[in-house]
Amino acid sequence: MCFLLCVCFIFASCLLHTQDVIAATINGNPTEANISSACGLPPQPDHGAYTEAPYPAAFPPGLDIKILEYTCFPPYRLVGKSPIFCNNGQWTGTFPTCKLFCKLARYYDMDFRCLVSEDPADGYTKCDYLIPSGAKVQPFCKVHYYSRVPLNIMTCVNRTWDYMPDTCRPECGTVIPKGTPLMSGGRPAKHGELPWHVGVYYKKNKPYEQICGGSIISRKVVLSAAHCFWKLEAMEPPCRYAVQAGKLFRDWNDEQDEEVQQRDVIDIKIPPHYRGVQTNFQYDLAIVILEKSLFFKMLVQPVCLDFGPEMDKRHLKPGSMGKVAGWGYTSEAGEPSPYLKVADLPSVGIQQCLNETSFAFKVYITVDKICAGYTNGTATVCKGDSGGGLSFPEQENGVTKYYLRGIVSTAPADGLTCNTITLTTFTHVASHNNFIKSYFENSDRLGFRHLNAKMIAFYNDTSVCFD
Numbered sequence: 001m002c003f004l005l006c007v008c009f010i011f012a013s014c015l016l017h018t019q020d021v022i023a024a025t026i027n028g029n030p031t032e033a034n035i036s037s038a039c040g041l042p043p044q045p046d047h048g049a050y051t052e053a054p055y056p057a058a059f060p061p062g063l064d065i066k067i068l069e070y071t072c073f074p075p076y077r078l079v080g081k082s083p084i085f086c087n088n089g090q091w092t093g094t095f096p097t098c099k100l101f102c103k104l105a106r107y108y109d110m111d112f113r114c115l116v117s118e119d120p121a122d123g124y125t126k127c128d129y130l131i132p133s134g135a136k137v138q139p140f141c142k143v144h145y146y147s148r149v150p151l152n153i154m155t156c157v158n159r160t161w162d163y164m165p166d167t168c169r170p171e172c173g174t175v176i177p178k179g180t181p182l183m184s185g186g187r188p189a190k191h192g193e194l195p196w197h198v199g200v201y202y203k204k205n206k207p208y209e210q211i212c213g214g215s216i217i218s219r220k221v222v223l224s225a226a227h228c229f230w231k232l233e234a235m236e237p238p239c240r241y242a243v244q245a246g247k248l249f250r251d252w253n254d255e256q257d258e259e260v261q262q263r264d265v266i267d268i269k270i271p272p273h274y275r276g277v278q279t280n281f282q283y284d285l286a287i288v289i290l291e292k293s294l295f296f297k298m299l300v301q302p303v304c305l306d307f308g309p310e311m312d313k314r315h316l317k318p319g320s321m322g323k324v325a326g327w328g329y330t331s332e333a334g335e336p337s338p339y340l341k342v343a344d345l346p347s348v349g350i351q352q353c354l355n356e357t358s359f360a361f362k363v364y365i366t367v368d369k370i371c372a373g374y375t376n377g378t379a380t381v382c383k384g385d386s387g388g389g390l391s392f393p394e395q396e397n398g399v400t401k402y403y404l405r406g407i408v409s410t411a412p413a414d415g416l417t418c419n420t421i422t423l424t425t426f427t428h429v430a431s432h433n434n435f436i437k438s439y440f441e442n443s444d445r446l447g448f449r450h451l452n453a454k455m456i457a458f459y460n461d462t463s464v465c466f467d
Helices: 002-016 019-024 309-315 350-355 429-437 453-460
Strands: 048-052 065-072 077-079 084-087 097-099 101-103 110-115 124-126 130-132 136-141 154-157 197-202 209-218 221-224 241-245 261-269 286-290 321-326 341-348 369-372 389-396 399-410 424-428 440-442
Touching: 065 077, 077 130, 197 221, 209 389, 209 399, 221 399, 241 286, 309 389, 309 399, 321 399, 350 369, 369 399, 399 429, 424 429
Parallel strands: none
Antiparallel strands: 048 065, 065 084, 077 097, 101 130, 110 124, 110 136, 136 154, 197 209, 197 241, 209 221, 221 286, 241 261, 261 286, 321 341, 321 389, 341 369, 369 424, 389 399, 399 424
């Protein structure tokens, strides 16, 4: 009954405006002309069939009406609408066909447009999830992503795409040249100036306390310093930490931040030989894994990574200027900065670094360290800046991109929270390229591996977390 009512509803407008039907039906009795059907049946579709539906009981008897319901044999699927109707020899629409389909997956970095015809000049339309065999699709990268190679048109051939493009890469290391202004000796950061910088927060008290910084390298991964997560000669549980991206102001819940992305930490990987002060802060690097992926936008983007020795050597040439950001202390006896500050620091050769630091601090300039900064108080990093990235500019096709070279590690202590007349050591990222790559399925794309059950179980063990 429901089917017949639906047929009546869909077909009603056609009947009301068909003068032949009205003329041929008098007092509900059809004429002879109406009895001989003009609705010829089409051939059965390839890889499918149709059945003729019963005459709708709600219609006057004797009308020249046919209703066909189409089905396809798996794995073929229907293209077109079913059922279709015939009234006085006129079929509504086109006959459905049965075709094989390709699935069009949804990606966070790529989208698709379907060609209207064989000629791209005819334009595109929005794609559905299933694409019929023979259809052509144009892939393209979403905003803040790019492809190193042209993305060619894809064609669906018998349930399979003739080619699948590589996933798009996130734009990395780009800064916004102009923005609204919001470390000791540093200057206020501009909105989006270092969109890869995040704040690392300790969750013991509410609101959470900012303790370190970090650099985004993929949607779920941040690089920071191991000592940020090291307490009493052991690493603290990941669930005690959270990060905020796209942030300018230090406080966790500062209302002046408009587009902040907050994420809990689900796992932390540090080199197995790291033991804090016992190993002189060698291997001071942490891979911080976020519970949920970040959304790359104008104010949240990754920094570039390149482990090639040529670019690394060029960036770390003495005198080359790199950028570092943080909410750390603003003077030797001051307080943490309420807003993000950026310092431009020159790279310093290891020999000069050894010559210009105290004897007691020399042991911390380990083989995996690089140095940067001033000894005249111009600018330095302080407590609270640890884990932040030191990045250097590189020109690529007329665009300046920043590459991560170091992670804020240690500086000589003098009993204060900030020593403004000393150099700072940074963990050399390239020295740990194998460790970093080991946690990625494809080091070229930086696609992080799926978490295993053991990691998730450890994260969910609230007995090691704060109340």
